[in-house]
Amino acid sequence: MEKNIDWQSLGFGYQKTDYRYVSDYKNGEWDTGTFTTDEKVVLNESAGVLQYAQTCFEGLKAYRTVDNYVVCFRPDLNASRMADSARRLEMPVFPEERFVDAVKQVVKKNIDWVPPYGSGATLYIRPYMFGTNPVMGVKPADEYQFRIFTSPVGPYFKGGAKPITLRVPDFDRAAPLGTGHVKAGLNYAMSLHAIVEAHNLGYNENMYLDSATRTKVEETGGANIIFVTKDNRVVTPKSSTILPSITRRSLMYVAEHYLGLQVEEREIFKEELNDFAECALCGTAAVLSPVGKVVDHDKEISFPSGMEKMGNITQKLYETLTGIQMGRIEAPKGWIYIID
Numbered sequence: 001m002e003k004n005i006d007w008q009s010l011g012f013g014y015q016k017t018d019y020r021y022v023s024d025y026k027n028g029e030w031d032t033g034t035f036t037t038d039e040k041v042v043l044n045e046s047a048g049v050l051q052y053a054q055t056c057f058e059g060l061k062a063y064r065t066v067d068n069y070v071v072c073f074r075p076d077l078n079a080s081r082m083a084d085s086a087r088r089l090e091m092p093v094f095p096e097e098r099f100v101d102a103v104k105q106v107v108k109k110n111i112d113w114v115p116p117y118g119s120g121a122t123l124y125i126r127p128y129m130f131g132t133n134p135v136m137g138v139k140p141a142d143e144y145q146f147r148i149f150t151s152p153v154g155p156y157f158k159g160g161a162k163p164i165t166l167r168v169p170d171f172d173r174a175a176p177l178g179t180g181h182v183k184a185g186l187n188y189a190m191s192l193h194a195i196v197e198a199h200n201l202g203y204n205e206n207m208y209l210d211s212a213t214r215t216k217v218e219e220t221g222g223a224n225i226i227f228v229t230k231d232n233r234v235v236t237p238k239s240s241t242i243l244p245s246i247t248r249r250s251l252m253y254v255a256e257h258y259l260g261l262q263v264e265e266r267e268i269f270k271e272e273l274n275d276f277a278e279c280a281l282c283g284t285a286a287v288l289s290p291v292g293k294v295v296d297h298d299k300e301i302s303f304p305s306g307m308e309k310m311g312n313i314t315q316k317l318y319e320t321l322t323g324i325q326m327g328r329i330e331a332p333k334g335w336i337y338i339i340d
């Protein structure tokens, strides 16, 4: 039975659901894994995660389709990105096939929490892993826990599809986000200062620049960025220091193969911002959120698409991507995993 929740008014927040998946790593191997109703994690005071932030995470969603199936979107790519994060942080990899299987199972266990089709809400899925045993010297832990919890969520940015405003933070607020492709807790912790400052100043998010030259557009605190040129090409930053967004990879494919648009992944200089017709943030949580304006200290760049609605191409990309996710449009082979 579907839970009695006002799905339409959900924001992007934590809501405890019934089950979470847990697997422990000890003596060089992962145990078989289990489900628990207990949302609490009890740790040794010197656990690797608490002292040296040895933790990484993923984010994906389950959707209810127009035909009332429950599906996940490309969980195999989250499995492989989490494996990359784990390797970079000297953590054991949770096997990729087991990751996908655990995602499917945990969604099935919480199926009543998957918001109805058309409600605007989805079930967010958060796999994560952390070092559990005591460490004192700076070194990796020997024991780990891998968990997955779920939470029904609404839009990441308040105001739904209304365009948002970004600001370019000063260098000392720039966060090492996504450095080396690592989706890790410590990268986000280092971005909190910039995010709180941006919010206090009335901006929705930060547009980070490359830290080496401070001339190129990178990404924002929780999403990648795409631009649309005045002649309808879809352009996105090429950078080895941003998180390789699964949504972005999917959108670039959709732009090229579904909408017949030209796409480019290339370095994007801050000086070029004035030339673009549209801008949007993309990610699992952000989906595709239009950007109306970027404030870079005393300069304001307003995109021609304005502050009232999404630009035309952004709208088409949004409708095609969400159409694929919610079963209205046929998906490329291998993108949709049905929970049965």
Ligand code: PLP
Binding pocket: 059, 177, 178, 219, 220, 221, 222, 223, 224, 243, 244, 245, 246, 247, 248, 282, 283, 284, 285
């Ligand atoms: N960049 C950052 C810093 C993120 O936190 C996220 C969210 O996961 C993304 C980009 C978008 O990645 P994805 O589309 O895989 O969710």
Ligand code: COI
Binding pocket: 058, 059, 060, 221, 222, 223, 283, 284, 285, 286
């Ligand atoms: C996601 O989109 O899944 C994210 O991780 C973004 C943010 C909530 C950290």
